[in-house]
Amino acid sequence: MSPVPTSSDRDVVSELTTGRLSVYLRCLTFLELQGQKTVSSAELADRFHLNSAQIRKDLACFGEFGTRGVGYDVSQLKQQLVQELGIDRTRNAVIIGAGNLGMALADYAGFNANGFHIVALLDIDPVKVGRTSRQGIPVLAYEQLDDVVRRNRVEIGIIAVTATAAQIVHDALVAAGLRAILNFAPVQLRLHEGVKVKSVDLRINLESLSFHLKKVEDGMT
């Protein structure tokens, strides 16, 4: 067994235990768009197939208890969640790797809005440097990493390089002072103390669809 913690040990878990606040935020944004002013934990639970006791417990953690018989104020609770998630101010990010994935992420709706800003893509390929994504995010030289991070107060690094290059890039991001890394490379990274790495496993979504197809085949739905 490896003495060094790897991303598989830790990140495999976050899929299950984190993200509830983000889910609540999406529900509330949806209700706000529909013009709904208040919502009870029971209604939230019912409409979005969540657990009402869990909702009350999570929200009580930051002092939101709702009003008996009325529920939570939708806009106020949404604003509270935005604050709790730390996206009430903009956090800058860089993407390492200006291949198809990096370019797609640079222009991905939600990566460049409401609390996040993609400053640049960085790549070692001189042919790519100087280009921009369709939305105009510039591709800069990877050697400028430290400089770009410092000048733009970048807080988040996004790894969109091959599995082979991912560890080197990860270590460089940490050396540049970043403490939050989103990894798209299909590889177990050796982690550094105090640095949060979130690895994205897109395959899990296909497995969920396969599970559904299998249930249909087995006549269970």
Next chain:
Amino acid sequence: MSPVPTSSDRDVVSELTTGRLSVYLRCLTFLELQGQKTVSSAELADRFHLNSAQIRKDLACFGEFGTRGVGYDVSQLKQQLVQELGIDRTRNAVIIGAGNLGMALADYAGFNANGFHIVALLDIDPVKVGRTSRQGIPVLAYEQLDDVVRRNRVEIGIIAVTATAAQIVHDALVAAGLRAILNFAPVQLRLHEGVKVKSVDLRINLESLSFHLKKVEDGMT
């Protein structure tokens, strides 16, 4: 309120409630690679920060109870999960949209392995048709959708087009007979009865990192 169910109502939930089997599968694959033969639910829970009672409950659902004092046979349990997830045979998929995202997904490790096969990318842009991804997945004309699905027994459609085009593509995939759709477009789709749509929200990962940074700022870690 919309009378038609949208993806937000339903999919926002799956983030929380599904995926446990996939997580177990990753843990077991990891242990198998390390040469470990048996594992208890307590050890699984401890090493991967899962809940041991939940693990036992989930696995008992398909008749896996382990052996008292020994635990589960790693390889056997892994094979059982592969079967439960319906990936003991290959399921074919098509990607609609051969832009940066579609191209990245076509070559994404895990989308073309162990139970999944990307047959083709489909696009309406004649300039893109005839090209291939770096790994050699062909880009075909979108008009050929029905044909490609029928000839290759495609079961899964992956939407990698803009938000504006996503609903039309979704409806075309359903009309072509698909019952499992993975949606990357940031839009709430109107769903069809009997069709499973899984929408991927990549932003949730950034929010999780922001939450961590905020905790550090607040001196909570």
